[in-house]
Amino acid sequence: MTDTLEGRPDWCFWGQMQEVKLFEAVALSLNLNPNALEWDRFENKFEAGEDFxxxxxxxxxxxxxxxxxxxxxCGTTHNSPVNLRAFAIWATGVWQDLPEQLHVNQVAAATVAQVPAIQAAVCTPDAASTRSVKPTKRDLLTPTIEAAQRSVTAPFDAAAVWMVLTNKAEKSVRPFIGLSEDGLKWLDQNDKAQFLSFKNLRDRISRQQKKLR
Structure with missing residues (x-):
């Protein structure tokens, strides 16, 4: 990989990365080349400046x-891996000076023009959902997924929504009761354990997105 001059990252490479180390994601958020960072063994930190x-x-x-x-x-937090898109979405809510390349390549899963329609679809119940009907297994989980979508920048970004839901599952926030190898474990209306996998979530969001087209 060839990075650009003056310590700038090669966005043709980094913009395609799915998983990076936390310190690499932070460097990219400052438009710094992660490969140019050096670890100071005496100061026990990276030599990258105060902002970093x-x-x-x-x-x-x-x-x-x-x-x-x-x-x-992975031992130290800064060396632990993160999903770059999820990091970018989180970072957008913390800092306003992210490089355009990080924002465009990672955050813009839904365009700015789409966001109002997405939020309306997620936030506004349709007539069928307001009727008095017996809840189904899917109905119990849908409000939780929609709330997670409202809490992220790009509601159709399955990775970002998954991160929010996983955090709820880890804390056993209802209807979730924990994590397992099969996915996020939750209880249906009969208190029977069900599982939500990332593929299940991605498919649900994909169907929701198609309805807006």
């Missing part, structure tokens, strides 16, 4: 509290 140090500490703090989800823990 502050942003990395904020990111690590949110990761520790669950606001920013790590894909796994």
């Amino acid at each position: 140090d502050r942003r990395l500490r904020i990111s690590e703090s949110h990761a520790a509290s669950g606001g920013l989800r790590l894909l796994s823990h």
Whole structure:
């Protein structure tokens, strides 16, 4: 990979990455080349300036509290992997100076023009949903998924919505009761355990998106 001059990242490469280390995501949020960062063994930090140090500490703090989800823990938080799109969506709500390349390539799963229609579809119940009907297994989960969609920048971004739902499952927020190898575990109206996988969520959101076209 060839990065650009003056320590700028090669966005043709980084813009296509799905998973990066947390410190790499923070560097990209400042339009810094992650490959150019050097670790100071004596200061126990990266030699990347105060802005990077502050942003990395904020990111690590949110990761520790669950606001920013790590894909796994690899010894140190800054070396742990994150989904770059999910990071970009989270970072958009924290900082207003993200590089255009990060915003365009990662956040804009739904265009600005789509957002009002998306929010309207997610926020406004249709006539059928307001009738008094016996709830189904899907009905119990739908409001939780829609709430997660409203809480992220791009409601049709399955990765971002999954991150919110996973955080709820980890805390056993109803209807979720935990995590398993099969996905997010939740209880239906008969208190029977069901599972939501990432593929299930992606398919649901895809069907919802097609209805707006």
